[in-house]
Amino acid sequence: MPNKYVGQSVKRTEDPRLIKGLAHYVDDIRLPDTLHVVFVRSVYAHARIRSVDTSGAVAAPGVVAVYTGQDVADKLGPVPCASALPGLKVPDHRVLAKDKVYFVGHPIAAIVATDRYAARDAVDLVVVDYEDLPVVSDVEAAASGGPVIHEQFPDNIAYKLTSGEGDIDAAFGSADRTVKQRIFHKRLAPIAMEPRGVLARYLPGEEELTVWSSTQIPHLLRTQLALMIGMPENKLRVITPEVGGGFGSKLNVYAEEALLGWISMQLGKPVKWIETRRENIAATIHGRGQVGDIEVAFKNDGTVTGLRYNVFADLGAYHQLLTPAIPTLTGLMLSGAYKIPAIQINITACFTNKMATDAYRGAGRPEATYVVERALDLVAANLELDPADVRRKNFPSANEFPFHTATGLDYDSGNYEGALDKAQSIADYAKLRADQKAARAEGRLVGIGISTYVEICALGPSQAMPAGGWESATVRIEPTGKVTVLTGASPHGQGQETSFAQIAADELGVNLNDVTVIHGDTGVVQYGIGTFGSRATAVGGTAVYVAIQKLKEKAEKIAAHMLQADATRIAFEGGKYSVSAASAAAAGGSSEPVVPVGEAPAAALPEPQTEGRTSLTIQEIALAAHLAKELPPDTEPGLSATYFFEPKNFTFPFGTHIAVVEVDRETGDIKFLRYVAVDDCGKVINPMLVDGQVHGGIVQSIGQAMYEEVVYDEQGQLITGTLMDYALPRAVHIPNFELDRTETPSPVNPLGVKGVGEAGTIGATPAIVGAIVDALAPFGVKHLDMPIKPEALWRIINSSH
Amino acid sequence: MKQAISLSVNGVTRTDEVEPRLLLVHYLRDVLGLTGTHVGCETSLCGACTIMLDGQAVKSCTMFAVQADASEVKTIEGFATNGDLHPVQEGFWEKHGLQCGYCTPGMIVAAAQLLERKTNPSREDICHGLDGNLCRCTGYQHIIEAVEYAAAKAK
Numbered sequence A: 001m002p003n004k005y006v007g008q009s010v011k012r013t014e015d016p017r018l019i020k021g022l023a024h025y026v027d028d029i030r031l032p033d034t035l036h037v038v039f040v041r042s043v044y045a046h047a048r049i050r051s052v053d054t055s056g057a058v059a060a061p062g063v064v065a066v067y068t069g070q071d072v073a074d075k076l077g078p079v080p081c082a083s084a085l086p087g088l089k090v091p092d093h094r095v096l097a098k099d100k101v102y103f104v105g106h107p108i109a110a111i112v113a114t115d116r117y118a119a120r121d122a123v124d125l126v127v128v129d130y131e132d133l134p135v136v137s138d139v140e141a142a143a144s145g146g147p148v149i150h151e152q153f154p155d156n157i158a159y160k161l162t163s164g165e166g167d168i169d170a171a172f173g174s175a176d177r178t179v180k181q182r183i184f185h186k187r188l189a190p191i192a193m194e195p196r197g198v199l200a201r202y203l204p205g206e207e208e209l210t211v212w213s214s215t216q217i218p219h220l221l222r223t224q225l226a227l228m229i230g231m232p233e234n235k236l237r238v239i240t241p242e243v244g245g246g247f248g249s250k251l252n253v254y255a256e257e258a259l260l261g262w263i264s265m266q267l268g269k270p271v272k273w274i275e276t277r278r279e280n281i282a283a284t285i286h287g288r289g290q291v292g293d294i295e296v297a298f299k300n301d302g303t304v305t306g307l308r309y310n311v312f313a314d315l316g317a318y319h320q321l322l323t324p325a326i327p328t329l330t331g332l333m334l335s336g337a338y339k340i341p342a343i344q345i346n347i348t349a350c351f352t353n354k355m356a357t358d359a360y361r362g363a364g365r366p367e368a369t370y371v372v373e374r375a376l377d378l379v380a381a382n383l384e385l386d387p388a389d390v391r392r393k394n395f396p397s398a399n400e401f402p403f404h405t406a407t408g409l410d411y412d413s414g415n416y417e418g419a420l421d422k423a424q425s426i427a428d429y430a431k432l433r434a435d436q437k438a439a440r441a442e443g444r445l446v447g448i449g450i451s452t453y454v455e456i457c458a459l460g461p462s463q464a465m466p467a468g469g470w471e472s473a474t475v476r477i478e479p480t481g482k483v484t485v486l487t488g489a490s491p492h493g494q495g496q497e498t499s500f501a502q503i504a505a506d507e508l509g510v511n512l513n514d515v516t517v518i519h520g521d522t523g524v525v526q527y528g529i530g531t532f533g534s535r536a537t538a539v540g541g542t543a544v545y546v547a548i549q550k551l552k553e554k555a556e557k558i559a560a561h562m563l564q565a566d567a568t569r570i571a572f573e574g575g576k577y578s579v580s581a582a583s584a585a586a587a588g589g590s591s592e593p594v595v596p597v598g599e600a601p602a603a604a605l606p607e608p609q610t611e612g613r614t615s616l617t618i619q620e621i622a623l624a625a626h627l628a629k630e631l632p633p634d635t636e637p638g639l640s641a642t643y644f645f646e647p648k649n650f651t652f653p654f655g656t657h658i659a660v661v662e663v664d665r666e667t668g669d670i671k672f673l674r675y676v677a678v679d680d681c682g683k684v685i686n687p688m689l690v691d692g693q694v695h696g697g698i699v700q701s702i703g704q705a706m707y708e709e710v711v712y713d714e715q716g717q718l719i720t721g722t723l724m725d726y727a728l729p730r731a732v733h734i735p736n737f738e739l740d741r742t743e744t745p746s747p748v749n750p751l752g753v754k755g756v757g758e759a760g761t762i763g764a765t766p767a768i769v770g771a772i773v774d775a776l777a778p779f780g781v782k783h784l785d786m787p788i789k790p791e792a793l794w795r796i797i798n799s800s801h
Numbered sequence B: 001m002k003q004a005i006s007l008s009v010n011g012v013t014r015t016d017e018v019e020p021r022l023l024l025v026h027y028l029r030d031v032l033g034l035t036g037t038h039v040g041c042e043t044s045l046c047g048a049c050t051i052m053l054d055g056q057a058v059k060s061c062t063m064f065a066v067q068a069d070a071s072e073v074k075t076i077e078g079f080a081t082n083g084d085l086h087p088v089q090e091g092f093w094e095k096h097g098l099q100c101g102y103c104t105p106g107m108i109v110a111a112a113q114l115l116e117r118k119t120n121p122s123r124e125d126i127c128h129g130l131d132g133n134l135c136r137c138t139g140y141q142h143i144i145e146a147v148e149y150a151a152a153k154a155k
Helices: A015-018 A116-123 A139-142 A168-173 A218-229 A257-265 A279-284 A323-330 A365-385 A387-394 A414-428 A429-441 A496-508 A536-562 A581-587 A618-627 A687-709 A759-775 A790-799 B024-029 B087-094 B103-118 B123-129 B141-154
Strands: A035-041 A047-053 A061-070 A109-111 A127-132 A157-163 A176-185 A195-201 A208-213 A236-239 A269-274 A288-300 A306-314 A340-353 A445-454 A470-478 A483-487 A515-519 A572-574 A576-579 A615-617 A640-645 A654-663 A672-681 A738-740 B003-009 B012-018 B050-053 B056-059 B072-074
Touching: A015 A218, A015 B087, A015 B103, A035 A116, A035 A279, A047 A109, A047 B087, A061 A116, A061 A257, A061 A536, A109 A116, A109 A340, A109 A738, A116 A618, A127 A515, A139 A340, A168 A288, A168 A340, A176 A365, A195 A257, A195 A654, A208 A218, A208 A257, A218 A236, A218 A257, A236 B141, A257 A269, A257 B056, A306 A323, A306 A365, A323 A340, A323 A365, A365 A387, A365 A445, A365 A759, A387 A414, A414 A445, A414 A654, A414 A672, A414 A738, A429 A445, A445 A759, A470 A618, A483 A496, A483 A536, A483 B003, A496 A515, A496 A536, A496 B072, A536 A618, A536 A640, A615 A618, A654 A759, A654 B103, A672 A687, A687 A738, A687 A759, A687 B141, B012 B024, B050 B087, B050 B103, B056 B103, B087 B103, B087 B141, B103 B123, B103 B141, B123 B141
Parallel strands: A035 A269, A208 A236, A306 A340, A483 A515, A672 A738, B003 B072
Antiparallel strands: A035 A109, A047 A127, A061 A109, A157 A340, A176 A288, A195 A208, A195 A269, A288 A306, A445 A654, A470 A483, A470 A640, A572 A576, A576 A615, A654 A672, B003 B012, B050 B056, B050 B072
16 A cells, blocks of 8 residues: 655644744743853853952852852762774763863853843953963964973874774875865854753752753753762653754763752752853864875776875864764765775864864864865866766666775765766756856856765764664554654754654554654653754654554454454555455455544543454554453553664665856856756655755754855854854855655665765765866966855955956 | 733643743743744854744744733644644745754744735845845855745735
8 A cells, every 4th residue: 555644745733833842942942940041151261260259240140159160179070071982082071161171152150140141241240260281273383393282192183093994005106186275164063053052950868860951962961960960860750851953963972961960959949041142153063174285096987996095183172972983974975975995084183272162063064175186176177078077977876785895884875976977967967068168158157067975874883882873662452542752862953853743653554643742752752862963854753663563463463363363464555454354255244343542532432343343443452452451462561562673784876967157257256047956765654754854954054165164263253153153044145956766775774765964964965066166277276174154255365467 | 029920822822930040942842842933053153942922933042931912922832733734834844944953943943924914025024034044054045045935825
């Protein structure tokens, strides 16, 4: 029977509350007697704290308490880092600075007051006596004998790592040609529209702490908070209400989350902290932050034979949850969509006097894709070949999967040529090139950029993850026939309340509005890992699917018993278990449901009537399972199943993006003429949601390519501390998207899905940069560093006059 | 020194004593409990706090509550009437104009304003009308389509 919901652009069930303004984000939850917390944060990038005088603040109106680093030093455990790399240097990261501050925004004291205005007023009354210290802002300066940040790590190096397979020296020794390019990946601010926020309430009688936090990982956060605060994990409940975007910035455990929980325990009252945007840019993790040299060895026909990437990773002052792991993901994906026999990555990961970098949408993979795609463009330019042809030449063919890369991965499935063909066909590539030639003849600066990316999703097998790579689901049919899905994933805008309901409704043959998907409450949902790494559907959706199969196995046994038929003669279709047609006709029974389930108000639950029936709905079986009067022997009452899905591999979505831009000769302004994206994320549950993910990702790529950059000056001062200075793309900046898909199912999970959350931020950036570079090719330009601003282009155009 | 204000919010008269420095957005959210209006930047750059004030879309994070004295305010909670969604709300639902939903109330208010000013907007008009509102999830494409849907619906 064809699916009724899966594969359809079903409107989101989460939307009504959101479009009416009735949803609840953390700051919308109001508990009586809530106190408000505001932080005093360092204005220096590197300084010794001589003293912190809080007396003025303590005496200020409305102030209830002030806590300094000294007050909490032995009360709360360190902010955790989950990355385990050989030889990794891990600084002791306390929730409040005590003796030294290491970056602008480093929290020094927490002020608790009766309202947020009073708390904010008191910040100005805290006197911190700083002794400023030499600052290391630049990552290469940090690595080459700059001022020491953490005294116990005098070389400022957190780790060095070399990885890759194949004989890299031979590849370069025997190459026809080589090219080398320095490439910058500037720091980016994730800028979820909802800043972070925490509300904590301790009930002294019950000894229970509830923490509402805008996070992507409620269960992992609960475990870490229990360790930091030193309380039993089963007395701690984390609730993620509505979360206003994350993009990796809320895949973390932050000092503020633990501190708020602890303060609530001290004061016996609810306490709330809502991050300001200024704090968000200064003290929520940044993404990217690499500078490296890419070297490519290749033959005269464009075949790439070796790739070497020497990279400095700017980790910031402290490790957040996954900080050190991010550059290693870059290393894993350096083969891109290509057969490259020898690859080597040499990572030097350094401390700097800045906020930590960590996972921002793509998390290390956009860096890899950008490096490889830029490299392929440089090869094409060097050989004067079309960049599409160079890519095609280096693809593994569709029958070479699973495909082993020289970075040690096994790509699950793929048809890279298929996606490229389709994108070139939609773009009418040959005509694009002809039009470009004509435009250039007129003096217009038109450029075409192409990216044939592959990404790593569905993170991931537990072997590759610091804290479990599985996901969980419980599916149960309530006595009234309503279906409840509890997922350990923690969606925050991706729409899995809808897409998981689509899976459940189809698999159970019920209506979509009979299914409710619950997530983000550790008091209600079984342990889960959370939403990041484009994993929620591929791993969490699979857990839902498999849990339903378990549930149906049980339901079928009950159905056979109730219908007095052998289980082998029972078939499930359209939400009903039926005795096979031939035997039912012989018995002369009816298949009409006798019991209407769960709609009209009823005084009591009716008992299923089975006499003369040849079929029963799964909802009737659920009721019978709950009443437990007519079950097969030794059957557990109730109809519910839980499954923890452990994937055997990652998934590897891929695609081709083609950008066409025109640069204004007079102003250097960049305008999109076309944007074609063909993405392959395996099977699609809800095409509308997939398009939304792709659009959003591409626009974040536009931001990276053309506008966004977290800038610190040499003194470590944050120059781009507001949205006035940190430029995000707006509606006027987007191209007219031409999206399409190919569909290569993943063999890693039974749904065949791969994940799509990060495709746009991984695939698009190189296409956009490639297009701008191509537009400037008449000026001899072969590479430009992001963000590419009109001023830089104007200078190039005008310097050649 | 608190000051008395009286204003209409979503058709209901509200009278309160507020500190002169209380921001309008905090009055709406913390005093009236209308938490559909969000704070995203405190500097009027992101538009999450956009409301209608006397028929004009304004950013309530950079205005004091006392400045709204004697005004008519409409927040996102006032857009659906008798349970029927406003055409812009409907457009956002139909066209997947939202993901995390945080910017959505402000976007809807700004979109309603631009449609009041231009009933048959071009794509360029829509993008211009939404220039004061940031969205980090959708890439704007579906938001533009949502506004186009609402414009077509209103015809």
